[in-house]
Amino acid sequence: MAQEIMQVSPLPPFMMNALQEADYIVHDHTHIKDPGALSKVTALVGTGAAKVDKKLLSMLPNVKLIVICGVGYDGVDVVAAKERGIVVTHTPGVLTDDVADLAMSLLLSIGRRIPQADKFVRNGDWVDDEFALTHKVSGSRLGIVGMGRIGRAIAKRASAFDMPISYTGREAKTDVPYAFYKTATELAAAVDYLVVAVPGGDNTSNLIGASVLQALGNKGYLINIARGSVVNQSVLVQALKDKAIAGAALDVFWDEPIIDPELRRLPNVVLTPHIASATVETRQAMAALALANLQAFYEKRALPTPVPECQ
Ligand code: 8YV
Numbered sequence: 001m002a003q004e005i006m007q008v009s010p011l012p013p014f015m016m017n018a019l020q021e022a023d024y025i026v027h028d029h030t031h032i033k034d035p036g037a038l039s040k041v042t043a044l045v046g047t048g049a050a051k052v053d054k055k056l057l058s059m060l061p062n063v064k065l066i067v068i069c070g071v072g073y074d075g076v077d078v079v080a081a082k083e084r085g086i087v088v089t090h091t092p093g094v095l096t097d098d099v100a101d102l103a104m105s106l107l108l109s110i111g112r113r114i115p116q117a118d119k120f121v122r123n124g125d126w127v128d129d130e131f132a133l134t135h136k137v138s139g140s141r142l143g144i145v146g147m148g149r150i151g152r153a154i155a156k157r158a159s160a161f162d163m164p165i166s167y168t169g170r171e172a173k174t175d176v177p178y179a180f181y182k183t184a185t186e187l188a189a190a191v192d193y194l195v196v197a198v199p200g201g202d203n204t205s206n207l208i209g210a211s212v213l214q215a216l217g218n219k220g221y222l223i224n225i226a227r228g229s230v231v232n233q234s235v236l237v238q239a240l241k242d243k244a245i246a247g248a249a250l251d252v253f254w255d256e257p258i259i260d261p262e263l264r265r266l267p268n269v270v271l272t273p274h275i276a277s278a279t280v281e282t283r284q285a286m287a288a289l290a291l292a293n294l295q296a297f298y299e300k301r302a303l304p305t306p307v308p309e310c311q
Contacts, residue, residue, distance in 0.1 A: 003298055006032065008046035008056070008066075015069055015287040019045070022291065029056070043294060048072040054080040065297045068307075069290040070277070071095055071150075074200035074227060078309050088307045089293040092149060094285040095277035100153035102276040103195050103225045106249035107158075109270045110221050111137045111193070116267070135219075138162050143191030145184050145207070146198035146226070147173050154195055166190060169198070184208060188215035193223060200227025208232065213239040221247050225276045228254040240266050251276050 005019070006027040019026050026045075032038060042062050044052060048070025054077055057063065066076055068090045078088055109115060112134045120131050142163040144151045155165045155178060166179035168187040173180070181187035184207055188194050194216055198204045208222065209232040216222060222245060224231055233254045239245050240263075247268035253259055256274055263269060277286065289305060296303050 004040040005043045005045055006041045008044045008052055009050040018287055018291050051075040053077050067290050067293050069286050072200055073307055087310045089303055089305050090307050091286040091289040094289055095282050096149045096153045098279050098282045099150050099225055099276040100157055103154045104157045106223045107193050110247045110249035115270055140192040143187040143194045145196045151197040185211045185215045188212045193221050196224040196226045196230050198226050200229045204230045206232040210235050213245050216245050220245050223249045225251045228252045237262050240268055
């Protein structure tokens with residue numbers, strides 16, 4: 001019998017196709033309202049952008065699984081899910097390289113002003129002007145907020161650029177050779193580039209605020225490939241306007257895809273549309289892992305990648 005599942009965010013076509021090929025009946029939560037139909041749904045599927053709160057869960061009496069196609073699941077109320085005996089899965093590991101690659105790309109882009117240089121050439125400005133000198137990236141100091149899988153992959157890449165690496169996190173790790181700072185503010189004061197690589201959610205909301213940006217200073221750059229919620233939006237925009245920091249390169253935003261017009265107008269930013277995991281190879285691997293979790297659940301096998309709280 002075909003299983004009835006519900007998508008809780010738009011799904012990429014190859015995820016949708018894979019679900020349909022595997023014979024799942026996929027409902028869309030923006031269309032299904034009838035309680036009889038809702039009670040047939042046994043699993044929810046969404047991307048990292050999915051919002052699954054207590055209210056939504058209360059409409060779905062028979063849901064037993066939430067499958068997130070993404071490593072971040074901060075939109076899911078895991079506590080409420082666990083109270084109901086619902087297991088949450090995500091897709092760690094398969095996107096680490098892509099996210100770290102984008103973090104380095106953003107770091108180089110903001111440091112060497114690549115988008116601005118590209119615009120300079122396209123606009124014909126080169127004919128009677130010289131592009132302003134930037135600063136050397138190799139050998140500059142990198143601070144990573146969050147030394148998890150992605151933080152480590154960024155550190156590995158930055159090591160090849162001879163960047164001294166330090167980090168902050170809940171605790172010092174015994175298996176990395178990098179300097180540990182207890183707070184993001186102390187870390188920011190010691191580096192040229194500060195990369196945010198922590199999960200979103202209540203524990204990290206507004207972690208990067210005024211004191212961190214002040215410590216980073218007018219020669220420091222902020223890079224965020226984690227979640228917009230980790231950085232205090234208005235404080236960052238003000239710091240960029242005042243040139244209290246040198247610049248920011250952001251792949252994630254507070255209310256994406258709606259971007260603060262003030263931020264869009266600033267010259268000292270590089271902005272990308274949440275593309276850290278957006279390669280064909282990685283999105284396919286994420287979809288395959290999400291599907292593997294779903295299939296394991298219905299076949300009553302151990303789930304490949306439950307979130308840590310559900311292990
Ligand atoms: C995507 C992400 O936004 O994995 C995450 O946490 O933010 C991204 O990979 C996403 O979930 C796309 O499906």
